[in-house]
Amino acid sequence: MDRVFFEQLSMPLFDQLYNHACWLTGDRTDAEDLVQETYAKALKGFGSFAEGTNLRAWMFRILRNAFLNSRSGLKQKTEYLEDDEAGADEAVAHEITPEALFLASESQEAIFNALERLPVPHREIILLCDVDEMSYREIAQVLDLPAGTVMSRLARARRNLRAALGAREAMR
Amino acid sequence: MTACSQDRNVLAAYLDGELTADQERSLQEHMRGCPECAAEVAAQVRLRRSMKRAATRFTPSAALRLKVQGQIAPKRSAGFRWLWPASVALAVMLLAVIWARQSTAKNEAFREVADLHVSDMASANPFDVVSSDRHTVKPWFQGKIPFAFNLPEFAGSEFTLLGGRLVYLHQQAAAQLVVGAGKHRISVMVVQESAGFGMGMPFAGGVSVRDSFNVETWEKNGLRFYVIGDAEQGAIHRLALALQNVNG
Numbered sequence: 001m002d003r004v005f006f007e008q009l010s011m012p013l014f015d016q017l018y019n020h021a022c023w024l025t026g027d028r029t030d031a032e033d034l035v036q037e038t039y040a041k042a043l044k045g046f047g048s049f050a051e052g053t054n055l056r057a058w059m060f061r062i063l064r065n066a067f068l069n070s071r072s073g074l075k076q077k078t079e080y081l082e083d084d085e086a087g088a089d090e091a092v093a094h095e096i097t098p099e100a101l102f103l104a105s106e107s108q109e110a111i112f113n114a115l116e117r118l119p120v121p122h123r124e125i126i127l128l129c130d131v132d133e134m135s136y137r138e139i140a141q142v143l144d145l146p147a148g149t150v151m152s153r154l155a156r157a158r159r160n161l162r163a164a165l166g167a168r169e170a171m172r
Numbered sequence: 173m174t175a176c177s178q179d180r181n182v183l184a185a186y187l188d189g190e191l192t193a194d195q196e197r198s199l200q201e202h203m204r205g206c207p208e209c210a211a212e213v214a215a216q217v218r219l220r221r222s223m224k225r226a227a228t229r230f231t232p233s234a235a236l237r238l239k240v241q242g243q244i245a246p247k248r249s250a251g252f253r254w255l256w257p258a259s260v261a262l263a264v265m266l267l268a269v270i271w272a273r274q275s276t277a278k279n280e281a282f283r284e285v286a287d288l289h290v291s292d293m294a295s296a297n298p299f300d301v302v303s304s305d306r307h308t309v310k311p312w313f314q315g316k317i318p319f320a321f322n323l324p325e326f327a328g329s330e331f332t333l334l335g336g337r338l339v340y341l342h343q344q345a346a347a348q349l350v351v352g353a354g355k356h357r358i359s360v361m362v363v364q365e366s367a368g369f370g371m372g373m374p375f376a377g378g379v380s381v382r383d384s385f386n387v388e389t390w391e392k393n394g395l396r397f398y399v400i401g402d403a404e405q406g407a408i409h410r411l412a413l414a415l416q417n418v419n420g
Contacts, residue, residue: 015231022229105219
């Protein structure tokens with residue numbers, strides 16, 4: 001197995017994976033464990049990793065599965081069960097106008113707070129798309145979802161985020 | 173917000189770059205005449221720009237990077253690669269010995285290391301933690317020393333990890349590891365580098381002979397390493413290389 005090759009390919013993802021792990025776990029120590037576990041597992045599985053496929057998506061997927069199996073991740077699993085893709089548009093009540101959204105976006109803190117409070121399935125998909133700039137196809141690989149579901153879950157997640165920002169704006 | 177029936181998610185997909193060229197063109201055309209959609213897109217763009225900063229909100233420590241790198245670092249084959257550095261080391265050693273004689277202060281720094289090694293060899297209880305498993309020995313030091321270091325995988329190498337203990341070197345808490353090489357025992361000492369004593373060390377690099385001990389020392393990322401023992405110089409150097417490989 002080519003450790004040198006693996007090191008060359010995987011270490012540039014280190015900062016990104018760590019940042020993502022922190023956002024998922026909300027705890028630096030947990031994130032450190034998670035990143036170490038991810039690299040250990042990826043190294044072990046690197047032999048079966050097909051060259052030409054997307055290493056970043058593959059490693060994010062390992063990280064995510066490790067997270068779901070971790071102590072902090074197990075708590076989140078129920079959220080996945082409740083995440084009904086065909087759910088109603090429950091956030092309509094908190095509809096936020098583009099103008100209000102524009103204002104809310106001014107505050108870094110408000111956005112980070114809202115993001116932190118989102119349920120994991122919504123938080124992670126927004127991070128993968130807007131922060132890690134993955135394509136829908138990559139996201140589908142990471143989350144093990146059909147490509148069509150990515151778009152609908154992303155829509156729900158963003159609606160949720162906007163509702164949180166809108167609620168905050170309304171309180172001001 | 174009701175005048176335009178345009179789906180907001182299509183606008184999002186547009187910003188995500190996920191629309192086909194045709195869809196993109198017709199949407200752009202629509203937006204030119206629709207202030208609502210234009211405002212919506214502007215707000216989404218702004219939100220994304222603020223969100224981007226989430227990418228660098230958490231940055232990993234250098235220690236974690238080193239740890240992970242050590243975890244996945246390629247294991248060097250134990251071929252004859254060491255011969256070349258060893259011969260260079262020998263030359264450096266000769267120079268170092270000549271140079272070192274000029275300074276008794278430097279000898280003091282070495283003596284401390286040698287004394288620790290000798291006293292450990294002579295001790296009836298040479299280890300605080302007895303294990304050949306680096307995953308046992310390394311965590312044992314946690315909280316006992318104010319720094320962290322990595323240990324190479326000894327399984328399958330010519331070395332065996334015998335154990336470790338907490339020692340004081342240069343008035344600081346230091347980690348001492350005892351590694352077996354055949355019938356010889358080698359001590360590895362790790363201590364935080366502080367201004368002063370590192371410069372006083374007589375050995376710039378490679379293996380030196382001191383009081384019939386072979387010793388190698390180096391500084392990396394604020395830590396000073398010593399490898400000392402009566403094993404042959406090549407073995408000392410190979411152990412030093414293995415340690416250097418996992419400590420960035």
